[in-house]
Amino acid sequence: MDHTPFIAAAYAFTILGTGGLLAVSWIRMRRAERAIDEGRH
Amino acid sequence: MHAYANPLRFLKLSEALLPWLLGLGLLLTGIGLGIGLFASPADYLQGNSVRIMYVHVPAAWLASSGYLGMALAALAARVWKHPLAELAVRAIAPVGAMFAAICLVTGSIWGRPTWGTWWVWDGRLTSMLVLFLLYLGVIALARAYEDEARGLKAAGLLAIVGTVNLPIIKFSVEWWNTLHQKASIRLSGSSIHADMLQPLLISALGFTLLFAAIVVMRMRTLIAEQRRTARLRRRVAVAA
Numbered sequence: 001m002d003h004t005p006f007i008a009a010a011y012a013f014t015i016l017g018t019g020g021l022l023a024v025s026w027i028r029m030r031r032a033e034r035a036i037d038e039g040r041h
Numbered sequence: 042m043h044a045y046a047n048p049l050r051f052l053k054l055s056e057a058l059l060p061w062l063l064g065l066g067l068l069l070t071g072i073g074l075g076i077g078l079f080a081s082p083a084d085y086l087q088g089n090s091v092r093i094m095y096v097h098v099p100a101a102w103l104a105s106s107g108y109l110g111m112a113l114a115a116l117a118a119r120v121w122k123h124p125l126a127e128l129a130v131r132a133i134a135p136v137g138a139m140f141a142a143i144c145l146v147t148g149s150i151w152g153r154p155t156w157g158t159w160w161v162w163d164g165r166l167t168s169m170l171v172l173f174l175l176y177l178g179v180i181a182l183a184r185a186y187e188d189e190a191r192g193l194k195a196a197g198l199l200a201i202v203g204t205v206n207l208p209i210i211k212f213s214v215e216w217w218n219t220l221h222q223k224a225s226i227r228l229s230g231s232s233i234h235a236d237m238l239q240p241l242l243i244s245a246l247g248f249t250l251l252f253a254a255i256v257v258m259r260m261r262t263l264i265a266e267q268r269r270t271a272r273l274r275r276r277v278a279v280a281a
């Protein structure tokens with residue numbers, strides 16, 4: 001049995017899951033902190 | 042430790058730490074997975090499918106240790122009323138749930154070529170699924186009440202009670218006959234060859250730093266949202 005598709009699927013799920021969560025968390029943090037800074041002025 | 046529970050001190054410290062957590066985390070994860078995919082040897086029994094270990098095992102470790110961290114934060118919130126501890130519970134839960142999901146999905150993908158099945162209801166797999174559901178329960182309870190404090194209290198209680206599942210996950214492969222293999226890495230040593238152990242430890246360290254970076258970013262977001270809400274409330278009070 002060729003294991004390549006299984007390995008690719010496992011890595012893709014991990015990278016998309018971790019990368020997606022990283023990106024969303026970064027964007028939400030920047031947006032929330034910008035809103036604080038803008039509200040100050 | 043109490044000194045670091047001050048949100049302003051946390052913001053200052055986390056601002057300095059975050060680039061390091063992110064940079065080192067991405068670098069080590071990339072190196073670990075690169076070696077795991079292209080330079081480490083195939084297993085004599087499992088063949089190339091063993092390369093799934095470099096994503097599956099760190100995810101399993103982080104899902105379990107993240108849950109313990111969340112439960113300790115819930116305990117600190119209950120005992121010492123640390124403002125940051127409650128935020129930590131809310132910040133860790135979705136990250137832990139994501140890593141538990143990664144562990145379950147990659148384990149299932151690994152199981153198909155190795156065991157010939159995607160899923161079996163054995164001790165290790167079922168207790169890991171329970172861990173994922175516990176994370177979802179904590180997330181749901183934290184948002185279930187209109188009174189946020191009540192929701193966080195209920196979520197914290199579930200997080201603490203759910204720690205009973207952690208030893209079940211750890212010892213399930215010893216207590217019951219399971220398809221899942223027994224622990225290969227123990228305090229007394231490892232049965233994994235050094236050529237496989239090295240990338241595994243590098244990717245585990247990388248994923249740990251990324252886990253920490255995401256939790257820190259989520260905590261900073263929650264602090265900013267709380268400050269914004271408090272400011273709006275003050276303005277409304279002044280206007281009234």
